[in-house]
Amino acid sequence: MGLRGLLSRLATRRVHVLVAEAPAAHEVRRALEQEVCRRGWVLAGAAADADLLAVVGSPGRRLGEVVERVWDQLPDPRVRLQVGHVDQVAGALDAARAELADTSRQRDAARDRPSGPQPGETDHGEMDHGEMDHGDMAPSGIPLAEGAQDRDGLEMDVLHLPLGPVLRHWPAGLVLHLTLHGDLVGQARVERLDEGPRPPSETGPDRMLDAAASVLDLAGRRQLADRARELRDPARIAAFRRRVLADRVLLWGLGGAGSEVVLRLDALLGAAAGELDQTDPRSGAVTDARLAGLVRGRDLGEVRLLVATLVPWLEGDREAADA
Amino acid sequence: MSPDLWADLAFWACGVVAVLAGAAVFYVDSMARATYALALSFVAVGVVLLLLGQAYLGAVVVLMMVMEMAVMAVYMVMFMGMNPALMPMSMVHSHRAAIGAGVGAFLLLGAGALLVPWPERRGAPDPDVTAALGEATMGSHMLVMVAISPVMVATIVAGVVLSLHRGRYDRGDRP
Amino acid sequence: MPDRIRSALLVPVAETARLLRQRPRRTVEADLLLWRIASSGLLPLAVLMLVLVPWGDRALVSDPVGVVWFNALDVFAWALVWLLGWGANAVYGLVGGYRFLALALGYELPLMFALIAPAVAAESLDLGVIAAAQSGLWYVVWMPVAFLAYCLGVLGMSVRAPLDAAAGADLAGGVLAELSGVDRLLVQAGRYALLVAGAAVAVPLFLGGGAGPLLPGWLWVVLKAGALAWALAAVGSRLPTLRPDRVLQPAWVVLLPLVLLQDLVVAAVVVWG
Structure with missing residues (x-):
């Protein structure tokens, strides 16, 4: 094996995976x-941090x-x-890693790809005012930012x-359209992609622990989440619940x-x-x-x-679960 | 080459950078670039002060100005209606008058620096130039200034606290 | 070598190989000039800090105002991290940049006053003189508050937990969100380097410089700096990410007065002690 082979083997040792989850595929x-x-x-x-995009479940048209x-x-x-199924996971990851390590194939694929981003392919990260056209004031179709009064009445x-x-x-499948003033949320609108009948809310221990782990992950406590x-x-x-509630710094x-x-x-x-x-009134359920x-x-x-604390209820249909 | 020659070269290079970066403030077309061009200009001035033997003043100029410009950039961006994108936007108001005033001031100050008969050096510089400079500028008012500065800081902080009834972040008074 | 240790040691190697193999991706209308300055600037910043550190008896650059230069350099982190978020022209990065500046306001003032304490005690701004002045007692022993504020500042400038909200998981990586390939490698290496450089400057300031038995001075500096950097990372990983809205009030209302009190105590000891 040459140097190039060693590099590609090392480089695919820790694959970074971005997960795109369709509704009803949380298992x-x-x-x-x-x-x-x-x-x-x-x-x-x-x-930007991912080598592998893992689509889980079967996304609808919008997703x-x-x-x-x-x-x-x-x-x-x-x-x-x-x-689409739990049994396929390990095999799919093996195949993906092999494809990632195939340098010549990756190079061919990269050659066919336009260099640099295409205007209009803006996604969640980027400012998206798509439709408006301000001519010279809007390079790549992005107009000047508008102003609005924030919570304290500052423009x-x-x-x-x-x-x-x-x-x-x-x-x-949930999208929350926000307007932000710096890091503060101004307006908010909820959209559901490919809205269909939702499965009843599952509130089993696994689901609850997964949501709690998400909260801990977002708070930067990786080990505790694991x-x-x-x-x-x-x-x-x-016992874990008591331990978390005793962690003053975490709660703060x-x-x-x-x-x-x-x-x-x-x-x-x-x-x-x-x-x-x-x-218990805290046990979730928000429209x-x-x-x-x-x-x-x-x-x-x-x-x-x-x-993150509301994931089990926002993914499922609370009323269907109650009925 | 002798160390003195290197120092002279660095001095002139920083001078040129300071002027060009200062001019770039009005030439570039984004708030962020304008602000950080100004920061670069100030950093070059800080290095010039360092080369003049005022190490403390040079470091403080760099420290203060980078900090100030970092905060100012946020104000410029948040209040001035700008996208992060590079905008074709003029940074200049009253173009002609501004150029006239700028060139006039530069010529006046430059002529002053070149034409004034500078005195010959008598004696040697103080071993601690920073302390000597402080004594020379403040003299007997040093103690007063030292006492006033914490009062000023406290006034600024208290003023901000009193003028915001809630603060930028919620303090548990949500309905 | 056990498998676990082997794979742990391979992590940085594997990540480096991965990022070197990755083609950097750009975003729409990114401010490439400022973005590149920011992503490549952190590493040189850390090197400039290390240059100030006296390795045993002498530093690479012996500077009569080394403490002020260190302070001026750590303020460059304000500019670079904000520009890192700005350059990508994306919301997560921009919000990350705002967060960093807000946190910086919280950690920088205590840090500045913390730097004053050893300088007052040694009656010098020269890091070499400050290190030499601790032949009797390390400053960390009688300036614990200043040392704490200093360590917090180091964690802040290297965007490390608990002051890593600018690169938080809740912002999908914040200022790092749009970085890929060699740009990301430079930024991540820069963050580690800043942590190490901050720990290395703490050695002459608080930990007695190169003083220690048997081993040569420069080796003691390396050992102390490495131990402090490791300890800071270990403590940080056990703390949650603290957003600016949680940090600012205690930093200014509790920590800042405590550090000022520490300065007062040090000044009193120097004048009357």
């Missing part, structure tokens, strides 16, 4: 995430379009895969940020002991441990309209944490 997504971590690979937070745009944003060398620049649908720790995902036994979950970082995020995180862990009354109201005026980071 496959969890299996994929577990397999990625077991191999010592990395779950990427953004397209499919977004996946194409995200695929355009992956740097070369890149691979994509699609899995500030407005950024438009669609959060989701390809985002870690985020409900599948531990939460490994828990099975209710007694140990209960999440927004303080009485904050919405901490209350809901506690409810998630409580429900997973079977210690929570089903009728899309309520969600939009809930995030207005908050810090962007707080919005991410809050939505």
Whole structure:
């Protein structure tokens, strides 16, 4: 094996995986995430950091379009895969790694690709005012930012940020269209891609722990999040819940002991441990309209944490579960 | 080449960078580039001060100006209606008058620097030039200035606190 | 060698190979000039800091105002990290840049006043003189608050937990979100280098410089700097990411007065001690 072979083998030792999750595929997504971590690979937070785009489940038309745009944003060398079933995960990852390590094939693919970004392929990260045309004031179709009054009545620049649908720790198929003043949310609108009948909300311990782990991940406590995902036994979950609630610095970082995020995180862990009354008012269930109201005026980071606590209910249909 | 020659070369190079970067402020077409061109100009001035033997003043100029420009860039971007993208946007108001005033001031100051009969050096510089400069500019008012500066900082902080009834971030008074 | 240790040691090698093999991707209407300056600037910044450190008896550049130069250099992190977020022309990066400046306001003032304490005690701004002045007692022993504020500042300028909100997971990587290929490699290497450089400057400031038994001075500096850098990273990884809205108030209302008090104590000891 030559130097080039050694480089490509080393370079694909830790594949960075960006997951695009279609609705009703969370079990496959969890299996994929577990397999990625077991191999010592990395779950990427953004397209620029990814080698592999893993599409989980079967996306509808709208989500499919977004996946194409995200695929355009992956740097070369890149691979994509699609899995619809838990059993396919390991095989699909093996095949993807082999394809990623195939340098000559990757080079051919990269050659056919236009260099530099194409205007209009802007995605979640970028400012998206698509339709408007301001001539010279709008290079690549991006006009000057508009101003609007923020919460304190100051005239500030407005950024438009669609959060989701390809985002870690985020409900599948959900897009939250935000206007931002710096890091503060101004207006919010909820959109569901490929709206169809949703499955009933699943509120089993696995689901709750996964959501709690997402919150811990977003708060920067990776090791604690990994531990939460490994828990099975209710007694140990209960012990874990007490441990998290005793971590003063963590709670303070999440927004303080009485904050919405901490209350809901506690409810998630409580429900997973079977210690929570089903009728507890904290146990989730917000409508899309309520969600939009809930995030207005908050810090962007707080919005991410809050939505992560609500994933089980935002992905499923609460009323169908109750019926 | 002797160290003195190197120092002279660095001095003139920094002078040219300072002037060109200052001019670039009005030439570039984005708020961020204009702000950081100004920062570069100030950094070059800081290095010039360093080469003049005022190491402390040079470091402080660099420190203050980079910090100031980093904060100013945010104000420029947030309040002036700009995209992060490179915008074809003029940084100049009252073009002719501005150029006239700028060139006039430059010529006046430059002529002053070149034509004034500078005194010959008598004696040697103080071993601690920073302390000597402080004594020379402040003299007996040093203690007063030292006492005033913390009061000024406290006034600024208190003023900001009093003028914002809630603060930029929520403090638990959400409905 | 056990497999676990082997693969842990291979992580940086594998990541470097991966990023070198990756073709950097650009964003629409990115400000490439400023973006490149920012992504390639962090590493030289760390090198300039290391140049100031006295390795045993003498530094590469012995500077009578080394402490002020270190302060001026760490302020460059303000500019570079903000430009890193700005250059990409994308929301996550821009918000990350704003977050960094807000956090910087929180850590920089305590850091500045923390730097004053050893300088006052040694009656010099020269890092070599400050190191030599600790022959009796390391400054960390009687300036713990200043040392703490300094360490917090080092974590802040190298965008490391708990002050890594600018590159937080909740912003999909924030200022790092749009970086790929060699640009990302330079930024990540720069962040590690800044952590090490900050730890190395702490050695003459608080940890007695090259003083130590048996081994030569320069080796003690290396050992102390390495140990501090490792400790900072280890402590950071056990703390959550703290957003500016959580940090600013305690940094200014609690930490800043405490550091000022520390300065007062040091000044009193120097005058009357």
